[in-house]
Amino acid sequence: MTRTLMPAALLALLLVLLAPVPAVADTGLGAPGVTEAQAWIVEDSTGRVLAESNADAAFAPASITKVMTAMVALDAGLPMDTEVAMPAHPEDGWQAAQVAGYAVGETSTLEDMLEVLLVYSANDVGYAIAEKVAGSQGAFADLMNEKAAEIGMTRTTFKNPHGLEEDGHESCARDLALMGRYALTHYPFIARMVRTHSVTVPVNGEQRTFYSTDELMPVYSPLIGIKTGKVEAGTTFLGAARKDGLTLYTCVLGCVTDWGRFEDTRAMMEWAFDGATGLTLADPDQTLETLPFAYRFGFSVSVRAQAAVTGLLWPDGTECSYTRVALSSDQLGIPGEPAGACLWRQGDRIVGACAYVVDPTVSPDAAWSSDPAAPPLPLQRKAA
Structure with missing residues (x-):
């Protein structure tokens, strides 16, 4: 009934x-106080856009890429205790990259590697998972692009599983917000891991603890994930938050500083939560x-x-x-x-x-x- x-x-x-209530643009709420992001979007759980700027412009998604990497890996259906070996990876661009530090040939379970991928954003882990699932980085990127097309990401091209800058590896705020919403609603493992503050797993025969790169999570209680990113072109953050039945998804791209991406995200979320009527x-x-x-x-x-x-x-x-x-x-x-x-x-x-x-x-x-x-x-x- x-x-x-x-x-x-x-x-x-x-x-x-x-x-009678006017449309969002006429509510007098103004715009979210975004100060650094060159492109951004905030929408609700149905994908309804509450505010946006430059949301279709192409940017490097950086390590937000790893959300798609995790989805494709989970779609492969391998048992979570599958052994994944660390392959040799290219030298260029990896010297300053964030890595878990597995030695070449060292193995770990798929589950442990996915945890380190999503919590610590380790690039070497993304590389290893791609090789295990698809046999090569290129073949895995093809799977990523097939998945992107399947869920409606129309302005995205993935070239690698980790997010390090590469010509043609690009997306936009609108597509990434869609990806975040899809990941949290269809993949319980991802939804759990992007809210995890740290994971401890064996690396090269020793237990190591990896801490989340999400610095907003400990200080903003409505946050429920999901992924940070950082490349030379700027810092990024794909976010999600829930409060009193209203779930928000946000994405900021091209920020100047590490903390600026979190401040812009919180500004958008608070703008939306404060503008809604509590009943x-x-x-x-x-x-x-x-x-x-x-x-x-x-x-x-x-x-x-x-x-x-x-x-x-x-x-x-x-x-x-x-x-x-x-x-x-x-x-x-x-x-x-x-x-x-x-x-x-x-x-x-x-x-x-x-x-x-x-x-x-x-x-x-x-x-x-x-x-x-x-x-x-x-x-x-x-x-x-």
Whole structure:
């Protein structure tokens, strides 16, 4: 059952949602305070662009590339305990590259290498994974480009699995934001690793700890990933954040400094979160409806949200609707038992969700208590 927000308990929310709201460009929010990025974009979980600048311009994606490397490697279907050997890699360009330091011929599991790839952004690991999966760097790049085309990245060409600068290895902020959204929603391993602060794995016979290159993660709690990058052309960051039901994806390219890419990312995310309208969608202290009490005829018991739910609505005039599944009003209410669920949407985006339960504070024998000092029962006598 899908309805606009008509129940009396949600009337105030309805009035807010149905009030005339101008489009994003006319909300008076201004533009995000981006100071370094030459190209950037911020969008929501459906891909709806909230703000952008130069988002289709070609830039070196740097180590953001490794998100695609991980997707292609996982698509290959090799067992995660597959042994991957470190091949000899080219000398040019690698002297100053960030590497894990595996000796040539040293082996590690695919899982360990993927962890180091995504957390520490090790270029030698990307090289080794590509050789193992496809037999050569060129063949692996072909797989990367096939995957890019499959998910709709129309302005991207991959030439290598690590992101070191190479002629023709390029993408744009719009494509990379799409890639980030796809990776986090289709690859649980990637979603977990890009939120990991450090990994400890064996390298050349010794345990080594590698720390995340994402310096924004420890200081910005809404952040949920995903990948840094740095080349001579500038620093980059592909980001994702979630707060009160609103998930954002951002990308900044061509930044000047390491920290500037994080400041620009946080500025975009805070601009979007602050511009959205925060609303209480479900309150566990409020009665949604009542059901006949299962343990005493003539009494009813309340149905409540299992937990408080808040959501953020983007002020672009898109109406919010909800879908609710609930027990029949004649169903007996057993305390603590599930009584339904509700999902709120703004357009195609999920704003929030909650489960409803029969009031769990009521015990089955509560209605029979004869103790005059007992607290008032959260029950109601049904009218005759």
